Amino acid sequence: MKNLEQELKNYYRSKRLASHRITAIQVSMHETGRTRHRVSYLIPLAAVVLLTIGIGLWLHMSTDSSLTHQVVTEIRHNHLQHGALVAKSDQYAVVQAALSKLDFPIRPRRDELIQDFILIGGKYCTIQGYRAAQLKLSHRNSRIIHTLYVLPMTDDIKDIEPGVYETNGVQIELWTDQLLFYGLAHSQ
Numbered sequence: 274m275k276n277l278e279q280e281l282k283n284y285y286r287s288k289r290l291a292s293h294r295i296t297a298i299q300v301s302m303h304e305t306g307r308t309r310h311r312v313s314y315l316i317p318l319a320a321v322v323l324l325t326i327g328i329g330l331w332l333h334m335s336t337d338s339s340l341t342h343q344v345v346t347e348i349r350h351n352h353l354q355h356g357a358l359v360a361k362s363d364q365y366a367v368v369q370a371a372l373s374k375l376d377f378p379i380r381p382r383r384d385e386l387i388q389d390f391i392l393i394g395g396k397y398c399t400i401q402g403y404r405a406a407q408l409k410l411s412h413r414n415s416r417i418i419h420t421l422y423v424l425p426m427t428d429d430i431k432d433i434e435p436g437v438y439e440t441n442g443v444q445i446e447l448w449t450d451q452l453l454f455y456g457l458a459h460s461q
Contacts, residue, residue, distance in 0.1 A: 340432055341433045341447070343401065344401060345445050347400055348400065348420075348443075348458050349440050351400075351407060351422070351458075352420040352443055352445075353443070353460075356396065357396070358396050358409060359394070360395055360396075362392065363392045365380040365392060368394060368406075368408065371395070375397075375404065377453060379408060379423050381423070382450045382451070383450070390410040390411065393409040394408070395408040395409065400422060400424050400430075401429060405424035406421075406423040407420060407421075407422055408420065408422075417459055417460075418459065418460075420457070420459070421456070421458075422455065422456040422457075423453055425452060426449060426452045426453060430454045434447070443458055443459070443460055443461070444461055
């Protein structure tokens with residue numbers, strides 16, 4: 274066995290790589306090391322960037338839906354309270370004049386709201402701390418009472434998701450039209 278080992282050592286001792294092959298291997302190893310060094314920085318950096326983007330998107334989506342949920346809950350609460358109206362009239366101009374602290378038009382821009390509903394009156398309320406008009410409407414055919422909320426668009430309010438929501442027996446539709454935000458609520 275020792276003889277075999279000695280023979281192998283002698284055989285391979287006489288074998289040598291050509292100098293140009295040794296140089297090529299050394300250059301290749303040096304370049305691979307540099308590439309690995311660059312990649313080793315990029316992997317953690319990419320992970321941090323992806324994690325940051327993911328957390329940002331999650332926070333943005335949870336904030337938006339949370340704000341929408343808060344507004345829907347607030348509108349439901351206001352709709353179910355039957356406080357006194359500041360102005361009782363079926364004329365938007367009369368109610369607008371009575372709600373003189375509002376610096377935006379309360380008359381809805383949707384034609385079907387004007388055609389399908391009779392204005393009963395209105396009062397002030399707040400949505401997310403912003404002063405709003407709370408208008409009491411009666412559907413012309415069904416006589417079901419609806420509450421229309423109108424407030425100016427703000428940076429906070431613009432993040433609310435438009436749509437139809439239902440919460441504890443109250444259906445609420447949220448939408449925007451130009452610079453105003455609307456919410457229409459009715460009990461089911």
